[in-house]
Amino acid sequence: MKIYNTMTRKKENFKPIEEGKVKLYACGPTVYNYFHIGNARAFLFFDVVRRYFEFLGYEMTYVQNITDIEDKLINQAKAEQTTVKKVAQKYIDAFLEDTASLGIKKVNHHPKATEYIGEMIDLIKKLVENNFAYEVDGDVYFSVVNFKNYGKLSGRNIDDLKVGARVKANVQKRHPADFTLWKKAKPEEPSWGSPWGKGRPGWHTECVVMSRSILGETFDIHGGGNDLIFPHHENEIAQAEASSGKPLANYWMHNGYLNIEGEKMSKSLNNFFTARDILKKYDAEAIRFFFLSKHYRSPIDFNEDIIIESSKAVEGFYSILKTVNFLKIENNAPNYSAEMLQLKEKFINAMNDDFNTAKAISVLFEIVKLFKKSNDENFAHLLVELGKSVGFFQNIADHLAEDLGEITENLIELLIEYRNTFKKEKNWEMADKIRNDLQKLNIQLKDTSSGTDWSISK
RNA sequence: GGCGACAUCGCCAAGUGGUAAGGCAAUGGUCUGCAAAAUCAUUAUCCCCAGUUCGAAUCUGGGUGUCGCCUCCA
Numbered sequence: 001m002k003i004y005n006t007m008t009r010k011k012e013n014f015k016p017i018e019e020g021k022v023k024l025y026a027c028g029p030t031v032y033n034y035f036h037i038g039n040a041r042a043f044l045f046f047d048v049v050r051r052y053f054e055f056l057g058y059e060m061t062y063v064q065n066i067t068d069i070e071d072k073l074i075n076q077a078k079a080e081q082t083t084v085k086k087v088a089q090k091y092i093d094a095f096l097e098d099t100a101s102l103g104i105k106k107v108n109h110h111p112k113a114t115e116y117i118g119e120m121i122d123l124i125k126k127l128v129e130n131n132f133a134y135e136v137d138g139d140v141y142f143s144v145v146n147f148k149n150y151g152k153l154s155g156r157n158i159d160d161l162k163v164g165a166r167v168k169a170n171v172q173k174r175h176p177a178d179f180t181l182w183k184k185a186k187p188e189e190p191s192w193g194s195p196w197g198k199g200r201p202g203w204h205t206e207c208v209v210m211s212r213s214i215l216g217e218t219f220d221i222h223g224g225g226n227d228l229i230f231p232h233h234e235n236e237i238a239q240a241e242a243s244s245g246k247p248l249a250n251y252w253m254h255n256g257y258l259n260i261e262g263e264k265m266s267k268s269l270n271n272f273f274t275a276r277d278i279l280k281k282y283d284a285e286a287i288r289f290f291f292l293s294k295h296y297r298s299p300i301d302f303n304e305d306i307i308i309e310s311s312k313a314v315e316g317f318y319s320i321l322k323t324v325n326f327l328k329i330e331n332n333a334p335n336y337s338a339e340m341l342q343l344k345e346k347f348i349n350a351m352n353d354d355f356n357t358a359k360a361i362s363v364l365f366e367i368v369k370l371f372k373k374s375n376d377e378n379f380a381h382l383l384v385e386l387g388k389s390v391g392f393f394q395n396i397a398d399h400l401a402e403d404l405g406e407i408t409e410n411l412i413e414l415l416i417e418y419r420n421t422f423k424k425e426k427n428w429e430m431a432d433k434i435r436n437d438l439q440k441l442n443i444q445l446k447d448t449s450s451g452t453d454w455s456i457s458k
Numbered sequence: 459g460g461c462g463a464c465a466u467c468g469c470c471a472a473g474u475g476g477u478a479a480g481g482c483a484a485u486g487g488u489c490u491g492c493a494a495a496a497u498c499a500u501u502a503u504c505c506c507c508a509g510u511u512c513g514a515a516u517c518u519g520g521g522u523g524u525c526g527c528c529u530c531c532a
Contacts, residue, residue, distance in 0.1 A: 009462095027532075035532085042532035072530070156528070160460045177528095203530085225532025226463090232531090255532070256463080262524070266531060293471065293481075298464075299525070306470065309482045316481080319496095350472090359472055362480040369480095372497080428491060435493085446495045453495085 001056070003221070004297065004354045006229060006252040007153055011354050014251065016220050021059045023219035024050060025211040025249065027228055028064040028110070030203075031091035032076040036272035037287070037302060038258035038265035040102060042225045044288060045255045045296045045355075047104040048390050049223070052351055055389035063109040063214050065207055066092060069200055070113075074189060084190050088114075098275050103284045103394050111210040113201065117192045119209045120201040123243055124181045124194075132242040136172040138184030138197045142204075144177045147238045153252060154230035179235050181205055204235035208248065212240070222249035226256055256299045265302065278307070285399075286311035288391055292357035317383060317392065318399055320368055324377045326384070327397055334381035343367055347386045357390060402456055412443060416452045419445075 001014040016022050026046040029035050035043075050062045067073075068088035077084045092112075100106075113120075124140055127133035133142050144150045144158055151157050158177055180202035185191030191198040211219060224233065233252065240248035257264045265272045278287065281304075290310040294300045336344070343363055350359035364383060371379035387393045404412075415434055422431040435445050438454075446453040 030531085039532045045532090070530090154527080155461060157460090160528080223532095227527070227531055230461090230527060231529090257526070257532075259525075264526065264531090268529095268531070289481095290470095295472085298471095301470090306482090309470070313481055356472080358470095359479080362472065365480055423491080426491070432492080439494085444494075447490070447493090448496070449489080455495090 001352045002354050003251050003253060005250075006254050009155075012251070014220075016058070017218065017250065020057070021061070022053045022221065023215040024053075024060060024062045024221045024223065025207070025215060025219060026062070026064050026222075027207060027224035027232070028066050029091075029095050030067040030070050030072060031088050031095060032070070032072040033091060033267065034094055034274040034276050035098065036265060036267065037275050037278050038260075038272060039225075040098075040275045040287070041258050041291055041296075041300070042223075042255050043099055043104055044102060044291050044391075046223050048292065048357065049221070049253070049355065050107075051105065051391050052355070052389050060108070061215060062107045063111065063211060064107045065210050066095070066110055066112045067203065067206065068092065068112045068114050069190060070203055088112075094276070098279070101279050101284060102275060103288060103391055105391075109214050111214065113206040113210075116206060116209050116213065117201060119213060120205045121182075121192075121194050123205060123209055123239065124201070126243050127181065127239065130242065132238075133181055134174070135182075135196050138182075138199060139172060139180060140182035140196055141173055141178040142181050142235065142238060142242075143174060144179075144238065145175055147242050149241065150177075150238055151234065153234050153237055156230065156234075177231075179204060179231060181239075204232055205239060207232075208236050208239045208243075211248070212244075217244050218246050219249050221251045221253055223253040223255075226254045229254055255296045259299050259301045260303070262301065273302075282307045283311055283314070285314045285392055285394075289314050289361070292361055292390060295358055296355055314392070316368055317364065317387065318396075320371045320380055320383065321393075321396060322400055323371075323375075324380045326380055327400060329377050329380070330396075332377075332381075334378050334385070336378055336382060337376075339370070340367075340378060340382050343370075344382060344386065351389070360386075360390065402454075404456075412438070412454055416445065416454065420452065 002011045003014045004011045024046070026042065028043075029039065046062075046064075050060050053060055069084065073084050073087050077087045080087060124133060127142065128135065128140065131143075132146050133140055135141075158175065181204075182194060182196055182199050183202055184197060184199045189200070191200055211222070222233065222236075229252075237248055240246075259265060260271050263269065263271060286307055287310070290302075290307055291300065293310065293313075343366060346366075347360050347363040350356045350363065353359075364387060367379050367383045367386075370376075371383070384393050384396070402409075415438065419431045419434040422428075422434070438445060439457075442457050444455050444457045446455065
């Protein structure tokens with residue numbers, strides 16, 4: 001298994017700390033709003049990482065934090081005229097709902113920032129004691145110049161940051177790149193008591209505290225979107241290493257952005273679609289296919305036409321499951337031929353090469369192609385086995401069922417019968433009318449050599 | 459100003475030194491009363507220039523273009 005490590009900018013052989021186990025931490029949402037389809041890329045990708053490791057037989061511990069106290073939540077609470085707590089709960093619920101709809105498997109731990117305030121204060125205290133942090137009038141800052149390795153993840157040095165800095169001048173900070181560990185509360189804001197007075201923790205602290213509390217001082221993989229490399233992950237590393245002297249994670253993985261018309265999709269540019277809205281129109285599997293059709297580190301451009309194409313591609317997978325009536329043979333033990341084992345190996349090699357999902361997917365299409373030539377149901381088993389390793393085929397029964405209820409289905413069958421009678425009588429006008437009228441109701445008739453079939457077109 | 463990514467058929471996209479995977483679309487054939495569906499087949503020398511090499515989409519140098527990070531952001 002090779003993983004591209006942002007820290008070294010190289011693909012490295014993955015070696016877990018503990019044999020057979022993978023400890024993964026990926027940055028989760030700040031729950032002040034619905035997440036958009038660009039955010040979904042990270043959530044979905046790390047779901048694939050998790051599933052694939054499990055497929056390989058690793059025991060996963062996957063932790064994803066939830067930031068439930070932060071400036072944006074406070075603002076949102078004002079906007080919605082409610083409390084921070086209520087805002088958090090509302091969007092946590094939405095987050096869990098939407099990720100589930102996307103077919104993302106529940107992570108093992110979802111720590112919330114507000115549940116770890118005590119531990120965060122302890123960390124900050126330690127940093128202050130060791131001279132890596134300083135307090136100014138109720139605020140506490142991390143001092144980047146006192147941490148010699150600052151910038152090693154993102155490849156920056158402190159002086160460069162100074163030059164082009166768009167960082168706002170903050171008279172309190174000793175260096176413009178110093179970041180907030182503890183933020184003094186304004187009146188009315190939610191706050192916790194601390195040695196520096198009432199306030200709340202800075203964002204960069206929670207991930208360090210929560211990841212280490214659950215996964216230990218050093219864990220295997222830390223992941224997130226590209227935009228978190230600097231400053232977020234850089235700041236995590238600074239705090240972690242300044243306090244323990246040990247690396248926080250051995251591998252740093254970052255996914256590329258989702259662009260829209262060539263520009264990054266982001267809330268601040270206001271060019272986003274929420275995952276929630278996209279899911280109303282398109283299937284979760286089509287969205288998954290769309291993301292996996294490109295390598296995770298590359299930027300990917302979003303538009304609805306591509307999602308529609310992706311839906312068609314996914315339908316291609318299901319068409320062979322339909323042909324073999326997969327639900328009936330699902331429990332038969334597969335018997336793979338040498339050719340099939342070779343395909344499986346090809347798939348695994350692609351995935352083992354830093355999660356080359358695009359290449360892996362092409363193997364799935366090869367399987368489909370070979371199935372069509374041979375009609376060997378073992379190809380269907382192989383397709384499902386490999387597809388599942390990256391999160392496809394989570395609900396085959398639902399997908400194959402055209403469950404309209406018995407009465408409706410009988411009515412459709414009846415109309416087909418009438419049409420066939422008209423056809424026998426060469427009454428093409430009536431036969432075509434039935435076909436076209438059903439088409440208008442999204443019921444598509446398919447004449448095959450073995451009779452007339454129908455399906456619902458979306 | 460600093461740091462970084464990317465440029466492959468109409469669209470999407472693999473390939474990281476050995477002679478261009480795959481998907482969608484398109485076109486043609488088979489099937490059909492006609493269609494649709496299904497099925498078979500066909501479709502690129504890789505942004506530009508120079509270099510290294512027996513050999514480059516793949517390496518080096520120089521352009522051009524697009525995007526990102528340096529402020530909250532997946």
